[in-house]
Amino acid sequence: MNSYHLDHLQYLETEAIHVMREVAAEFERPVLLFSGGKDSICLLRLAEKAFLPSDLPMPFLNIETGHEFPELLEFRDRRAAQLGAKLLVRTVDDAIAKGLAMPKPGVVSRNQLQTPALLGAIEEFHFDCCIGGARRDEEKARAKERFFSFRDGFGQWDPKNQRPEIWNLYNARVNQGENMRVFPLSNWTEMDVWEYIKREQLEVPNIYFSHTRDCFRRGGQWTPLPPDHTDTTKPDPYAGARPKPNEPIKKLVVRVRTIADMISTGMIESPAESVDDIIAEIAAARVTERGTRADDRASEAAMEDRKKAGYF
Amino acid sequence: MPHPHPIELLRFNTCGSVDDGKSTLIGRLLYDSKNLMEDQIEALERSADITGGGQINLANLTDGLRAEREQGITIDVAYRYFATPRRKFIVADTPGHVQYTRNMVTGASTANLSIVLVDARQGVIEQSRRHTYLAALLGIPHIVIAVNKMDLVGWSEERFLEIRDEFEKFLPRLDTLRDVKFIPMSALNGDNVVDPSKHTPWYQGPALLGHLETVHIASDWNMSAFRFPVQWVNRPNNPTDQNLHDFRGLSGQIAGGLVRKGQPVIVLPSGLRSSIKEIWTHQSAVEEAFCPQSVTLCLEHDVDVSRGDMIVGFENLPGMGSDLQARVCWMHQRPLQPGKKYFLKHSTQTVQAVITSLESRINISTFEPEPHPPELTINDIGVIRIKTAKPLVFDGYNTNRLTGSFILIEQGTNATVAAGMLTAPGAAVKLDDNDFAI
Known part of the structure; x- marks a missing residue:
């Protein structure tokens, strides 16, 4: 090994920066999906590395389900402001009001409703490319995704007919109305993300670290207790997601490993107080990251079905 | 735990024909190297109950799409990630059906x-030759021939040697292959995958994982000739900060060699000369940078440079031209037809190109060229001549994978229809003495 050698994180970094610059050069109206979660935090650092000292050549977009952890929203807004980026927020509520999304009776989770909300935002702003933080190691259907993942006029992914992706030559061409989803972190693992956060000394929302929180047991996992319903002039956004009498509330020392929203995220019991603790915990983990997400466990093909419909 | 020394990354792919056990092999690698998690094993057990039989099907780990599980086949490339204390691995599980x-x-x-998988019962079939040929064509430095299902031939050393001989009859003709290793194994039972097998006392070599952890990956990157395809021009245009207002950086990924501060360079195809004033990584200027780092270069002179240009050093100049020869792998249902126009993407530029002639198609069984076929159909490999609307600055693929490769994109549908590997230029670009030397 000579001195002109990249270690695995440096290799993943140069690959991701190359991908981001291809987006800036090839698309007219790209957008970066920034939720405040750990993967999109890495995306932001890569964007800084790719484009500074210029301003980031794309705005940020976040689709809110209305069930977000407040800590995450605070972090998202602060980080976007630090970078001087334009943050666009669209909500599932808006999409429902506009008739773009239709909640299924009895289904509390709004995870699936993010899809029409995202497609609505793409149409509203004429985005031709969305950069996202998805990783192939997250889930079996994601493992088949390309760096540049083509979506047709309906936002759909056709896994059987993907463009072959050869060397580092990305085919970024889309016609009017079509768009591209681009995943610079495709080759990163959960461990790589945390090692990168450590190396780059990136701030993450405090809910990734252990804290005391009221939780209840549902669907085999610890679900965070939703905030109280104070504004009684409106319907309770967490109706159906509150603990039932046979689901006692427990005060636990927990953290999140992956963040969806408060309904879909399982808290894990953990004493991890620092990035080093988290890295040690993942190294010893016996379940995958997505094992704590109810949305993925719905069925063997849960992710595949959502992606075909245009989900991120 | 943080790593005390740099961890290397090895990328490998598996290929073989249907039912040679590729997915099973990857499942076995993950399972035996303790890279599988409990929920993944549970999901496997759930699907085993559904499909009956009760036995865990390791192939279900990589066969992620519903149609694949139903048909028991692999449709698309699936990427897997695992690590041992010595290396990190990115695995591309690539399907064996002809059409894929x-x-x-x-x-x-x-x-x-x-890794080319071979069923020990069947020996070398056309797919084995095709995959080995493709690995050689793509310039992959290391090959493992995994002779799988050895349990079904009674762990016969004689059968193993027979298959090795069959390969060695044609390997010398694939002259880019330097390192070929044969390993007898049973992916289903785990013999010689992670742990050495007790059934093969006659085999002295390492198990597959041991080989993957130790094989010397001489850098794939070309370190001998500086190549910098300009990807994105970085102009902050900040009116309030004079330094930023004047900043004009050229961003990109170094595609070959090294670059040092002060080094004289040439911008191609224009031939304009300058030198490197600054090399920027994130928030800091560095003295030198190397392939494949992503950096931003500032030149000493304000010369005209844009995306698609190539900045090179004065030594080992590349070729430059618009009449090119290349080997292509055709990837689309609509066949290649001479005379048709495509977009050609090479490094950071996309140009119009027309296929001026189809010189030959390679017969995968004999590796012989068949001259002047009428067309190339999906999965065919052929030699073409191509004319581009603007000259390309390029190297032969065997010299530099990044500056010697291109893709063809069909106009209208934007489908990626071919992967191309350029023949080395007849001569390096000639620098005109009268070039504008600043």
């Missing part, structure tokens, strides 16, 4: 190593 050979090219194009 394009995916093998996809998976193999970025690999350091290819």
Whole structure:
């Protein structure tokens, strides 16, 4: 090994920066999906590395389900402001009001409703490319995704007919109305993300670290207790997601490993107080990251079905 | 735990024909190296209960799409990630069906190593030759021939040697292959995958994982000739900060060699000369940078440079031209037809190109060229001549994978229809003495 050698994180970094610059050069109206979660935090650092000292050549977009952890929203807004980026927020509520999304009776989770909300935002702003933080190691259907993942006029992914992706030559061409989803972190693992956060000394929302929180047991996992319903002039956004009498509330020392929203995220019991603790915990983990997400466990093909419909 | 020393990354792909056990092999690698998690094993057990039989099907780990599980086949390239204390691995599981050979090219194009699976009962079949040929064509430095299902031939050393001989009859004709290793194994039972097998006392070599952890990955990157395809021009245009207002950086990924501060360079195709004033990584200027780092270069002179230009050093100049020869792997249902126009993407530029002639198609069984076929159909490999609307600055693929490769994109549908590997230029670009030397 000579001195002109990249270690695995440096290799993943140069690959991701190359991908981001291809987006800036090839698309007219790209957008970066920034939720405040750990993967999109890495995306932001890569964007800084790719484009500074210029301003980031794309705005940020976040689709809110209305069930977000407040800590995450605070972090998202602060980080976007630090970078001087334009943050666009669209909500599932808006999409429902506009008739773009239709909640299924009895289904509390709004995870699936993010899809029409995202497609609505793409149409509203004429985005031709969305950069996202998805990783192939997250889930079996994601493992088949390309760096540049083509979506047709309906936002759909056709896994059987993907463009072959050869060397580092990305085919970024889309016609009017079509768009591209681009995943610079495709080759990163959960461990790589945390090692990168450590190396780059990136701030993450405090809910990734252990804290005391009221939780209840549902669907085999610890679900965070939703905030109280104070504004009684409106319907309770967490109706159906509150603990039932046979689901006692427990005060636990927990953290999140992956963040969806408060309904879909399982808290894990953990004493991890620092990035080093988290890295040690993942190294010893016996379940995958997505094992704590109810949305993925719905069925063997849960992710595949959502992606075909245009989900991120 | 943080790593005390740098961890290397090895990228490999698996190929073989249907039912040679590729997915099973990857499942076995993950399972035996303790890279599988409890929920993954549970999900496997759930699907085993559904499909009956009760036995865990390791192939279900990589066969992620519903149609694949139903048909028991692999449709598309699946990427897997695992690590041992010595290395990190990116695995491309590439399908073996004839119609999906394009995916093998996809998976193999970025690999350091290819594993070609062979069913010990069947020996070398056309697919084995095709995959070995493709690995050689794509310039993969290391090949492992995994002779699988040895349990079904009674762990016969004689059968193993027979298969090795069959390969060695044609390997010398694939002259880019330097390192080929044969390993007898049973992926289903785990023999010689992670742990050495007790059934093969006659085999002295390492198990597969041991080989993957130790094979010397001489850098895939060309370190001898500086190549910098300009990807994005970085102009902050900040009116309030004078330094930023004047900043004009050229961003990109170094595609070959090294670059040092002060080094004289040439911008191609214009031939304009300058030198390197600054090399920027994130928030800091560095003295030198190397392939494949992503950096931003500032030149000493304000010369006209834009995306698609190539900045090179004065030594080992590349070729430059618009009449090119290349080997292509055709990847689309609509066949290649001479005379048709495509977009050609090479490094950071996309140009119009027309296929001026189809010189030959390679017969995969004999590796012989068949001159002047009427067309190339999906999964065919051929030699073409192509004319581009603007000159390309390029190297031969065997010299530099990044500056010697291109893709063809069909106009209208934007489908990626071919992977191309350029023949080395007849001569390096000639620098005109009268070039504008600043």
